[in-house]
Amino acid sequence: MDPAEVISERFPHVVDAVFHDERRAREAASALATKAGLSNEHIHVVEPDDPQRAEQLDPEPSEISRTLLRSNAALGVIGAVVGLIVAGILIGAGFDWATASPGWVYGILAVVGGLFGMLSAGIVSVRLDHERVLADTRDASTHGEWTVVAHAHNEDEKHRVSELLKEYSGTVTQSRPAEPSSPSTPSTS
Incomplete structure (x- = not known):
């Protein structure tokens, strides 16, 4: 049985990208809305030491x-x-x-x-598949960096979001990689 069959979340996949400055993070978030077709409620920009980080990482409690x-x-x-x-x-x-x-x-x-x-x-x-994303976002936030977190509906959408974020950030992490043998590799941008 596929775990997706017993997961009630509408957007069970998470992708994040770490940025050193707010402007680049906001540009990436805007691109997700326009190019990837995600609604703004599924895209979150996590600020350094953001007190609402938990809600942004898990919007479907x-x-x-x-x-x-x-x-x-x-x-x-x-x-x-x-x-x-x-x-x-x-x-x-x-x-x-x-x-x-x-x-x-x-x-x-x-x-x-x-x-x-x-x-x-x-x-x-x-949801151990989310642990990498949560850890990256927490680490980035505590080290003064910005993170764009996107919640995807399915694997295809997650892949599109990940590829788009790689154009803006060198550090992109996704939940439950589509290819378990090759984790998401940072791009050089």
Whole structure:
């Protein structure tokens, strides 16, 4: 199951670019609105030591709780079903311990599978794919730099935003890279 199926956020992808001055950051933000077609509510310019940095990095806080509930329900059920399938295989294979108490085997493996599913849901809900972007923005803000943060609807939009920001900044980071083996490389501009 693709994590995007259990994420309730409308704009789950994040791209950021770090700038040394406000003018260049504002130019990049303006270009995102005109060239990439993002609305201004999905583009944020984070100032040095910005007190509203958290809100700009995560503008959909109510969706995070929905993601938590949705992912726990979906992945918990999937895990329980996988546990039941494994139990059926073990009982069908004729293991003495499994055939002696098939009800217990089904019950225990369904519970264990459900728990593993819910643990997986916790990983999805934490949004580890955003950690690089959050860390870059936090570091830039504390070191007196400006950051443009853009929230994208899908992978294609994220890629367009990333390519456009590379024209303005040498430091561009994106959540969950499209190609895990090759992280976003800074451009020289």
